Amino acid sequence: MDIELKLIRNTLIIRLKGEFDMLKAEKIRRQIDERLQDDQVRNLVFNLEKVSFVDSSGLGVIIGRYKKVKEKDGNMYIVGAQPVVKKILVLSGINKLVPLFKNEQEIMKV
Amino acid sequence: MGIKNYVHFEFSSLPENVSFARACVGAFASQLDYTLDDIEEIKLVVSEAVSNSIIHGYDNKTNQKIEITVTINEDRSLEIIIKDYGKGIENIEKAMEATYSSDPSRMGLGFTFMKSFTDEMDILSKPGEGTCVRLKRNFTNEQKEAFS
Numbered sequence: 001m002d003i004e005l006k007l008i009r010n011t012l013i014i015r016l017k018g019e020f021d022m023l024k025a026e027k028i029r030r031q032i033d034e035r036l037q038d039d040q041v042r043n044l045v046f047n048l049e050k051v052s053f054v055d056s057s058g059l060g061v062i063i064g065r066y067k068k069v070k071e072k073d074g075n076m077y078i079v080g081a082q083p084v085v086k087k088i089l090v091l092s093g094i095n096k097l098v099p100l101f102k103n104e105q106e107i108m109k110v
Numbered sequence: 111m112g113i114k115n116y117v118h119f120e121f122s123s124l125p126e127n128v129s130f131a132r133a134c135v136g137a138f139a140s141q142l143d144y145t146l147d148d149i150e151e152i153k154l155v156v157s158e159a160v161s162n163s164i165i166h167g168y169d170n171k172t173n174q175k176i177e178i179t180v181t182i183n184e185d186r187s188l189e190i191i192i193k194d195y196g197k198g199i200e201n202i203e204k205a206m207e208a209t210y211s212s213d214p215s216r217m218g219l220g221f222t223f224m225k226s227f228t229d230e231m232d233i234l235s236k237p238g239e240g241t242c243v244r245l246k247r248n249f250t251n252e253q254k255e256a257f258s
């Protein structure tokens with residue numbers, strides 16, 4: 001699984017690619033948490049456009065980061081979830097806490 | 111109601127094998143007239159059960175054995191059995207509760223997903239001996255139509 005991190009002002013954009021399961025979860029969690037230690041990083045955007053599979057291990061990383069961001073009084077967004085991935089997000093209830101957007105440009109509008 | 115087809119395989123409890131296991135079961139299940147959505151759901155439940163065996167059953171030890179048997183019955187239902195010889199579950203009722211996890215960093219969603227995407231779920235487990243999860247998906251009416 002590929003991960004691309006990009007900081008735009010105080011928002012860290014996390015672009016993931018591939019299958020987000022237990023094999024990748026730990027490494028991705030570590031990389032994000034490292035960046036979250038930086039006070040400058042307040043908000044997170046998970047870009048899941050290129051994620052073809054997610055299970056509870058991947059979801060655990062996403063939900064866990066939401067809690068961390070809230071502790072920093074920041075915001076989190078999820079963009080580009082494919083129907084298969086979206087179904088899992090909705091079933092977990094995270095969509096009630098974290099707004100889902102079509103793409104990164106849509107967040108900029110709000 | 112005899113057995114129509116089955117596969118049985120075993121593999122070591124490595125995180126790398128989780129994607130292998132779900133892809134295998136998904137490929138086998140595609141003999142039935144499943145939609146891509148169905149196959150994705152089947153892959154998810156396998157991923158959950160196998161991840162649980164590695165993470166909880168074997169505490170992430172990598173040289174342990176996981177077995178999977180997938181059966182397509184005469185009535186075109188699909189049955190998946192995932193078995194480990196790990197530490198087992200003390201309280202199955204509690205383990206099945208949504209959002210219960212013995213690990214505070216996890217969400218406790220695995221069994222909820224397995225239940226949501228199958229018609230039957232049974233868990234056999236004995237502390238110190240291991241866990242066996244049986245999942246069954248019935249052949250749906252929509253599939254019957256597509257098949258006729």
Ligand SMILES: Nc1ncnc2c1ncn2[C@@H]1O[C@H](COP(=O)(O)OP(=O)(O)OP(=O)(O)O)[C@@H](O)[C@H]1O
Pocket residue numbers: 056057060158162163164166167168194196197198199205206210211212213216217218219220221222241
């Ligand atoms: N194969 C297993 N061996 C031992 N214990 C298990 C096994 N499978 C599940 N459990 C126990 O059942 C609990 C609930 O499992 P479930 O998959 O629902 O949640 P989780 O694995 O803790 O979290 P998540 O699946 O969201 O990552 C686990 O926390 C664990 O204590």
Ligand SMILES: [Mg+2]
Pocket residue numbers: 056158161162219220221
């Ligand atoms: Mg689990």
